[in-house]
Amino acid sequence: MDRTPGHALDLGFAKGDDAIWLAQQGWDVVATDIAQAALDIAKAGAAKRGVADRMLFAHHDLAISFPEGRYDFISAMFLQTPFEFPKREVLPQAYGQLASGGMLLIVTHGSAAPWSWSKADHPYPTPEEDLAALGYAASDKEVAFVGGVRRTARGPNGQTAQVLDNVIALVKE
Numbered sequence: 486m487d488r489t490p491g492h493a494l495d496l497g498f499a500k501g502d503d504a505i506w507l508a509q510q511g512w513d514v515v516a517t518d519i520a521q522a523a524l525d526i527a528k529a530g531a532a533k534r535g536v537a538d539r540m541l542f543a544h545h546d547l548a549i550s551f552p553e554g555r556y557d558f559i560s561a562m563f564l565q566t567p568f569e570f571p572k573r574e575v576l577p578q579a580y581g582q583l584a585s586g587g588m589l590l591i592v593t594h595g596s597a598a599p600w601s602w603s604k605a606d607h608p609y610p611t612p613e614e615d616l617a618a619l620g621y622a623a624s625d626k627e628v629a630f631v632g633g634v635r636r637t638a639r640g641p642n643g644q645t646a647q648v649l650d651n652v653i654a655l656v657k658e
């Protein structure tokens with residue numbers, strides 16, 4: 486990522502790989518998740534990789550509370566849950582906490598891997614549909630990028646497949 490390291494926030498970090506990677510690139514990172522088990526695993530991972538001093542792990546149910554502060558970069562990578570979750574309120578809240586020039590990166594699934602439990606019996610939204618659900622159009626000045634990005638996913642038994650991610654980057658003026 487070609488952004489100058491500053492203050493980053495990772496929403497729903499799970500094992501913390503992305504948040505730890507950001508810290509390794511020089512970012513000061515606040516990482517938040519609802520799952521205490523995720524916090525324990527990610528904290529141990531940060532300590533093992535020598536970046537714990539750059540990271541603050543915060544326990545939040547984002548439906549109820551949100552980390553305070555201004556951020557130069559906020560990531561919402563596959564921020565999803567089978568439970569009720571007000572994503573259309575949480576993501577605008579995240580955008581509102583960007584510093585001037587800061588970026589909110591949102592990545593969602595655009596297709597399912599063959600081994601996924603989530604067999605697509607419904608079409609996945611396009612990146613533009615995801616963007617429209619947030620109240621933006623591709624031509625809006627806040628939209629730095631909207632599109633599908635292919636990547637090679639690795640399955641539980643080491644198998645690989647091409648999957649599509651929907652990627653949206655919003656930049657605050």
Ligand SMILES: C[S@@+](CC[C@H](N)C(=O)[O-])C[C@H]1O[C@@H](n2cnc3c(N)ncnc32)[C@H](O)[C@@H]1O
Pocket residue numbers: 496497498499500503517518519520523545546547548561562563564565566570
């Ligand atoms: C599919 S995982 C994505 C993990 C990681 N960002 C990644 O890209 O691999 C979704 C994460 O969001 C977290 N999450 C779900 N609901 C949440 C909520 N209400 N508040 C905070 N985190 C939540 C889950 O605990 C889980 O770690």
